[in-house]
Amino acid sequence: MWISTRGQYGLRALVELAQTNTLMPIHKIAERQDISLHYLEQILATMRRAGFVQSERGATGGYRLARDAKKITALEVIVALEGSLAPVACVEDSSQCSHVNACGTESLWRRVDATITGILGSYTVADLLEEARFQNALKMMKSQAPLE
Amino acid sequence: MWISTRGQYGLRALVELAQTNTLMPIHKIAERQDISLHYLEQILATMRRAGFVQSERGATGGYRLARDAKKITALEVIVALEGSLAPVACVEDSSQCSHVNACGTESLWRRVDATITGILGSYTVADLLEEARFQNALKMMKSQAPLE
DNA sequence: CTAATATCCGACTTAACCACTAGGATTTAT
DNA sequence: ATAAATCCTAGTGGTTAAGTCGGATATTAG
Numbered sequence: 550m551w552i553s554t555r556g557q558y559g560l561r562a563l564v565e566l567a568q569t570n571t572l573m574p575i576h577k578i579a580e581r582q583d584i585s586l587h588y589l590e591q592i593l594a595t596m597r598r599a600g601f602v603q604s605e606r607g608a609t610g611g612y613r614l615a616r617d618a619k620k621i622t623a624l625e626v627i628v629a630l631e632g633s634l635a636p637v638a639c640v641e642d643s644s645q646c647s648h649v650n651a652c653g654t655e656s657l658w659r660r661v662d663a664t665i666t667g668i669l670g671s672y673t674v675a676d677l678l679e680e681a682r683f684q685n686a687l688k689m690m691k692s693q694a695p696l697e
Numbered sequence: 698m699w700i701s702t703r704g705q706y707g708l709r710a711l712v713e714l715a716q717t718n719t720l721m722p723i724h725k726i727a728e729r730q731d732i733s734l735h736y737l738e739q740i741l742a743t744m745r746r747a748g749f750v751q752s753e754r755g756a757t758g759g760y761r762l763a764r765d766a767k768k769i770t771a772l773e774v775i776v777a778l779e780g781s782l783a784p785v786a787c788v789e790d791s792s793q794c795s796h797v798n799a800c801g802t803e804s805l806w807r808r809v810d811a812t813i814t815g816i817l818g819s820y821t822v823a824d825l826l827e828e829a830r831f832q833n834a835l836k837m838m839k840s841q842a843p844l845e
Numbered sequence: 846c847t848a849a850t851a852t853c854c855g856a857c858t859t860a861a862c863c864a865c866t867a868g869g870a871t872t873t874a875t
Numbered sequence: 876a877t878a879a880a881t882c883c884t885a886g887t888g889g890t891t892a893a894g895t896c897g898g899a900t901a902t903t904a905g
Binding site: 574575576590591593594604605606607608609610611612 | 877878879880881882883
């Protein structure tokens with residue numbers, strides 16, 4: 550498991566926020582997604598500074614998406630919360646490779662990196678919300694169908 | 698960087714061993730690949746137990762590949778040295794996901810996992826050796842050509 | 846027989862990171 | 876004024892990464 554809970558929770562929180570455009574307080578997201586409130590607070594703070602969400606303080610405060618869910622990719626979010634996704638150090642910084650002879654593995658790692666970046670860059674928060682709704686609809690149908 | 702040095706060093710050591718079918722002592726691999734000898738020792742021990750290499754003890758001892766370099770994939774090696782490559786816990790063990798509602802992200806992570814597995818499974822040690830030789834040949838040509 | 850050179854094995858270490866938890870300061874609506 | 880919310884800084888306990896250290900065992904060369 551090389552994506553930490555910060556990235557996972559962050560993405561899931563954005564999916565939750567994408568369901569509405571009204572303000573949602575942290576505790577609501579936390580309980581719906583079963584995440585520690587204080588921990589989620591820190592994650593949302595990072596995502597606010599990164600420009601994914603906006604907040605309003607005070608009694609009726611909370612969070613909302615700062616821009617359209619279609620304009621936020623999973624890649625941006627994960628990178629903002631976790632830093633580089635490079636599988637090995639020399640991919641993110643080629644000066645790391647102090648090697649005189651070529652080791653033969655660099656192109657493999659570069660391909661892994663590029664592929665992951667491509668996949669994560671192709672998923673938006675809107676896509677994830679759609680997927681969540683689809684999966685929940687499936688679950689409803691199954692639990693509602695004791696005929697057979 | 699989510700592939701640790703154990704996996705990287707292990708792969709590179711196998712590429713080194715693939716260059717010859719004679720016994721090669723650890724210290725030679727360690728110095729050619731610039732890896733701590735004692736650390737590499739542990740990595741080779743793991744790879745011996747996993748069946749990638751054979752060893753002979755004593756004064757003229759050393760290591761060799763236990764089977765054809767074309768029959769060892771990068772995936773096997775990395776998994777043997779690092780364990781699961783799953784990006785998130787629920788991908789390697791779906792009981793980890795205690796969530797009542799679908800979070801919408803699972804299919805994304807499954808796709809990432811499957812893609813990585815596919816890429817690493819398609820590279821053999823023989824492929825990596827070929828790549829290393831090609832890169833070294835390129836380097837030679839560049840350093841030998843001050844004409845321009 | 847004795848070094849010298851190897852592999853083999855287990856324990857230890859140091860630093861960093863993860864996933865929180867704790868406690869309070871500040872802002873705003875009622 | 877009070878309650879409800881965000882904001883901010885620190886601390887904590889457990890785990891892992893990347894080695895290091897010291898010695899046991901096996902084999903060969905002289």
